[in-house]
Amino acid sequence: MVTLALSKGRILEESIPLLERAGIVPEEDLAKTRRLIVGTNVPDVRLVVIRAADVPTYVRYGAADLGIAGKDVLLEDGGEGLFELADLGIAVCRLMMAAPIDEASRGIARSWTRLRVATKYVRITERYLAAQGIQADIIHLYGSMELAPLVGLADCIVDLVSSGRTLAANGLKPVEHVLDVSAWLVANRAAMKMKYEALRPVITCLTKERGT
Amino acid sequence: MRRDRWLLPVGVEEILPPAARHAEQVRRQLLDLLDSWGYDLVMPPLVEYLESLLTGVGHELDLKTYKLTDQLTGRLMGLRADMTPQAARIDAHYLRRDTPVRLCYLGPVVRTRPDEFGGAREPWQIGAELFGQSGPRADAEVLRLMLALLECAGFSGLHVDIGHVGVYRALARDAGMDAPVEQELHEALRRRSHAEVDAILAGLTLPARVDRHLRALIDLHGAQAEFAAMEALLAEAGPKVQDALADLKAVWRAVDQAHPGITWHFDLAELSGYGYHTGAVFSAFVAGYGQAIAQGGRYDEIGHAFGRARPAVGFSADLRLLLKLRNEAAQAPPAILAPCRDDEALRAKVRALRARGERVIEVLREGAEQDKDTGCDRELIQQNGRWTVVARH
Structure with a gap:
C-alpha cells in the first residue's frame, strides 16, 4: 500500500490534473468528499488530503509514504529526514516581503533597524532577514497578513504572492523577493528503503508529468 | 494543589510495573548476547568535561548536549548525548591495545531536544564498537551482531539499508x-x-x-x-x-x-552521519515504523581527537524504542503469598523458595484481607504440619 498525502487548497486543485495525467484517478471527487482517505484506480495507491503544513509531518513519520507540499511549507518545517525528490512545477508563486506603498517607496526594509515583520513563515523570514543582516521582531500570524501593517501591528509582511491583487487592494507593495515557491514531491526515508519497488512507479509517473 | 507538578518534561518517561520488569529482562538478555560475542561491557560516566565529550564529533551533537558548570573547577561539563565517543575515548586512552578491542555499552543518554516527533530525550543507548580492525570482515561482524541483537529483542522481517x-x-x-x-x-x-x-x-x-x-x-x-x-x-x-x-x-x-x-536495500547516496562516517553505513528498519530502529557504520577518524586514530566500526539503538515497538504485553510475574506468622519452618520455606528464584510476598498484618491483594497466583498454607504451595483462587 502506497499512501500519498496531498495539501488542501491550491496545491490540491493543481495536483489532481497532474495525478490524472500520471494515470492515478481518485475514486471520489476530492474537492467534495468528506472522507479523509480516498482510494484510486491504481490498486494499492491511496490518497490522504490534509492541511498543507501537516504534509511534512505525515511523511516524516511514515503515516504517508509520499507527499506533495509547497516549498514554503518544506522550508518552514525544516524538511529534516524527508527526501525532497522533485519540483513538480505546480502551484507556482512567490514568497515576498511587502510594505505599505509610501514606506516601500521611501527605500525598503533596509532602512529600518528593528523591523517588525508579520508572517506565517517564521523560520524562512528569520533566516532570510538574518542573511540580509536585518534585525527584526517576527510576529507570527496565521492569516490575513495584509492587515498587520494597516493597523500598526507590523512594519511589513512576508507572505505568498501570486497575482499581487490582495496586496494592492490593501495599499501594500512588494519590496523584496524572498523565495520562489512551487509544489514538491517528498518521500519518507524509511519507505524509500523498505518499499522502493512499490513507490518507484508512482514517483516516475509524477515526475515525468511535472508541470513546466 | 497544582496538578502539573507531577508531569514529566517533554520526551521523558518512566516505565512502571510490570513493563519495567520486562524491560529489565530484555536488557539482561541483550547484554548477555553482546557478552557472548566477546564484547566487553564498559560503563562510561553520565557526566564529563565538555572537551572530552564533544571532541571529534559534529556540531549536531554539541547542540544535543546539556551543559553545566563544574562548581569545583569552573569548567564546563556535559551530560552525554551519545556514548560512542566515550567508548572511543576509553579505547584510545585507557586500553591502548594494538589488537582489536570489542566494547559494548548500555545506558541512558540525555538530549536537549528530542531527535524526532515523539522521540525520547532520555533514550537508553545500547551499542557495540569494534576498534582496531579495518575491512569488510569487521564491518560484517558488527552488522551481524546488530541483527542478532534485534532478533534477540524479538524483531523479524527486518529491512537493512546498506551504503558506503x-x-x-x-x-x-x-x-x-x-x-x-x-x-x-x-x-x-x-x-x-x-x-x-x-x-x-x-x-x-x-x-x-x-x-x-x-x-x-x-x-x-x-x-x-x-x-x-x-x-x-x-x-x-x-x-x-x-x-x-x-x-x-x-x-x-x-x-x-x-x-x-533480510530484505536488502543498497543505497550509495546514503550520507546520514556523513560528518564522521568513513566507510560502510547501515541501518535497520521494520515495517510500520518510519525511522531506522538501529544504525551503525565505520568511523575510522574519531580516535584522532584522542591522539590515537584507530579503525572503528559500531552500531547503536535506543532500547526504549525497541521495547515500545515490540509492545509486548508485560505480565505481572507469578508469585507466592506467604501468611503473617512467626514460624521458623515458614521462614525456612520462604528462603528456600526465594533461593529457587520464586517471588514470595509476605502478608504484613494478620487477617488483613486487603494485604492479600498482591497479584499472587499461589499461596503457602500449612498442610499436615508442613508448609506447602497451593494455587490461589
Whole structure:
C-alpha cells in the first residue's frame, strides 16, 4: 500500500490534473468528499488530503509514504529526514516581503533597524532577514497578513504572492523577493528503503508529468 | 494543589510495573548476547568535561548536549548525548591495545531536544564498537551482531539499508570541489533533491566522467538485484570508488549468508552521519515504523581527537524504542503469598523458595484481607504440619 498525502487548497486543485495525467484517478471527487482517505484506480495507491503544513509531518513519520507540499511549507518545517525528490512545477508563486506603498517607496526594509515583520513563515523570514543582516521582531500570524501593517501591528509582511491583487487592494507593495515557491514531491526515508519497488512507479509517473 | 507538578518534561518517561520488569529482562538478555560475542561491557560516566565529550564529533551533537558548570573547577561539563565517543575515548586512552578491542555499552543518554516527533530525550543507548580492525570482515561482524541483537529483542522481517560513504567521498575528491560546495552538494544528496544536485553541478565545470557519476549517484539505490547495475554505472570511476564497492559487496555477502531472511536495500547516496562516517553505513528498519530502529557504520577518524586514530566500526539503538515497538504485553510475574506468622519452618520455606528464584510476598498484618491483594497466583498454607504451595483462587 502506497499512501500519498496531498495539501488542501491550491496545491490540491493543481495536483489532481497532474495525478490524472500520471494515470492515478481518485475514486471520489476530492474537492467534495468528506472522507479523509480516498482510494484510486491504481490498486494499492491511496490518497490522504490534509492541511498543507501537516504534509511534512505525515511523511516524516511514515503515516504517508509520499507527499506533495509547497516549498514554503518544506522550508518552514525544516524538511529534516524527508527526501525532497522533485519540483513538480505546480502551484507556482512567490514568497515576498511587502510594505505599505509610501514606506516601500521611501527605500525598503533596509532602512529600518528593528523591523517588525508579520508572517506565517517564521523560520524562512528569520533566516532570510538574518542573511540580509536585518534585525527584526517576527510576529507570527496565521492569516490575513495584509492587515498587520494597516493597523500598526507590523512594519511589513512576508507572505505568498501570486497575482499581487490582495496586496494592492490593501495599499501594500512588494519590496523584496524572498523565495520562489512551487509544489514538491517528498518521500519518507524509511519507505524509500523498505518499499522502493512499490513507490518507484508512482514517483516516475509524477515526475515525468511535472508541470513546466 | 497544582496538578502539573507531577508531569514529566517533554520526551521523558518512566516505565512502571510490570513493563519495567520486562524491560529489565530484555536488557539482561541483550547484554548477555553482546557478552557472548566477546564484547566487553564498559560503563562510561553520565557526566564529563565538555572537551572530552564533544571532541571529534559534529556540531549536531554539541547542540544535543546539556551543559553545566563544574562548581569545583569552573569548567564546563556535559551530560552525554551519545556514548560512542566515550567508548572511543576509553579505547584510545585507557586500553591502548594494538589488537582489536570489542566494547559494548548500555545506558541512558540525555538530549536537549528530542531527535524526532515523539522521540525520547532520555533514550537508553545500547551499542557495540569494534576498534582496531579495518575491512569488510569487521564491518560484517558488527552488522551481524546488530541483527542478532534485534532478533534477540524479538524483531523479524527486518529491512537493512546498506551504503558506503567512501563512494561519494572519492567522487567529491575527484571533482576537487571546495568545502562549502561539497557541503551544499552533500546536503542536496541527503535530501535526494534532483533539482538542487543538478543546479549545483551545473555551476561547476567538472570533467565529464566525474560529472556523470555525481549526477548518477542520487539514483544509485535499490534492491540487491540492482547492485550490479550500480557497479556498471560506476565502472569507470577511480580505484577508491571500486574499493568502496568491493567492500560493500563483501559486507553484504557475509551478512546475507548468516541472515538469509533480510530484505536488502543498497543505497550509495546514503550520507546520514556523513560528518564522521568513513566507510560502510547501515541501518535497520521494520515495517510500520518510519525511522531506522538501529544504525551503525565505520568511523575510522574519531580516535584522532584522542591522539590515537584507530579503525572503528559500531552500531547503536535506543532500547526504549525497541521495547515500545515490540509492545509486548508485560505480565505481572507469578508469585507466592506467604501468611503473617512467626514460624521458623515458614521462614525456612520462604528462603528456600526465594533461593529457587520464586517471588514470595509476605502478608504484613494478620487477617488483613486487603494485604492479600498482591497479584499472587499461589499461596503457602500449612498442610499436615508442613508448609506447602497451593494455587490461589
